[in-house]
Amino acid sequence: MKRRNKKFQKKNVNSLNKLSLFQKNDGKFSKKCPLSIKNAPIIDYKNIGLLRKYITDNGKIISSKISSVSFNKQKKLTKEIKKAKILGLI
Amino acid sequence: MAFYENTIIAKQDLAEKDLKSLREKYDTLIKNSSGKVIKIEEWGLLNLANKIKNYKKGFYIHFKFEGNNKTLDEIEKKIQLDNSIIRFLTVKYKKLDIKNEYFNKEKTK
Numbered sequence: 001m002k003r004r005n006k007k008f009q010k011k012n013v014n015s016l017n018k019l020s021l022f023q024k025n026d027g028k029f030s031k032k033c034p035l036s037i038k039n040a041p042i043i044d045y046k047n048i049g050l051l052r053k054y055i056t057d058n059g060k061i062i063s064s065k066i067s068s069v070s071f072n073k074q075k076k077l078t079k080e081i082k083k084a085k086i087l088g089l090i
Numbered sequence: 091m092a093f094y095e096n097t098i099i100a101k102q103d104l105a106e107k108d109l110k111s112l113r114e115k116y117d118t119l120i121k122n123s124s125g126k127v128i129k130i131e132e133w134g135l136l137n138l139a140n141k142i143k144n145y146k147k148g149f150y151i152h153f154k155f156e157g158n159n160k161t162l163d164e165i166e167k168k169i170q171l172d173n174s175i176i177r178f179l180t181v182k183y184k185k186l187d188i189k190n191e192y193f194n195k196e197k198t199k
Contacts, residue, residue, distance in 0.1 A: 045181070046192040059139075087097060087179050088138035088148070 033070040035077075043076045045083035051090060055081060059090065093128075093156055093183045096165065099148040099176045102135065112174065113151055116165065123164045125157030128186065133193040142176050150193070154186050 035043065041050050054062050054069070054077055061081055064074040084090045100112060113130065120127050133150035142148070155161075162180065169178050 042187075042190070044192075046190075048192070083179060083181065085139075087099065087150075087177065088140060088142055089136075090139050 031068040033068060033073060035073040036070050043073065043080055045080045045087070045089070048084065048089050051077070051081050051084055055090065059085070091156055091158055093154070093186045094162065094180055095183060095186070096153040096155070096178065096180045098151045098153075098169065098178045099138075099142070100151065101174050101176060102145055102147040102149065104149065104174060108174065109149060109151075116151075116153065116168075119165060119168060120153070120155050120157065120161055123157070123161040125155050125161040127153065127155045129154040129188055131191060131193070136193075145176055148176055152193075154188065 035041070041047065043050065045051070054067060056062060061078055064071065069077065081090065096116075098112075098116070100109065104112075113132070117127055117130065131152040131154075133152060135147055136150055137147055138145065166178075166180070169175055
């Protein structure tokens, strides 16, 4: 993702070789991690409402590529989800 | 000494008396084995996500306590022998947060 952005910016700087009109102007894809903001919700195996957002209907854990959770928080999430599964909460 | 959380799932077909006695039993057990009970929560009758030992529902009881490895050993030994308990989980914590109650219906956080 990042590499693509850099290429994009370089091309935009050079006004001579402009991209075609049909290309989208702002090529930003990356979101910030929703769990490492200020006052972020607590990741805990009792907090089922939060954990439900990060699993599919079949009970699989959603990868951090899609949910854009940071590496550290994703590790915590998987551990707490597995605890909740043991207790039969999810 | 460290902090622990222990949750127990009891069978759904227990009477209220049995639940009370179950709760008091583990309360006294922790106290007698050099532990200290900080809080007890009852989450009530909840639906299980998948069948556990052919049960679809269970009573959840949640203990927050302070203790050492001896208390843990004693509790887990007793739980595994107990017939009225389907499943249990103990988690170690550096800090316990007592304020948040996720299964309290009145607050509805």
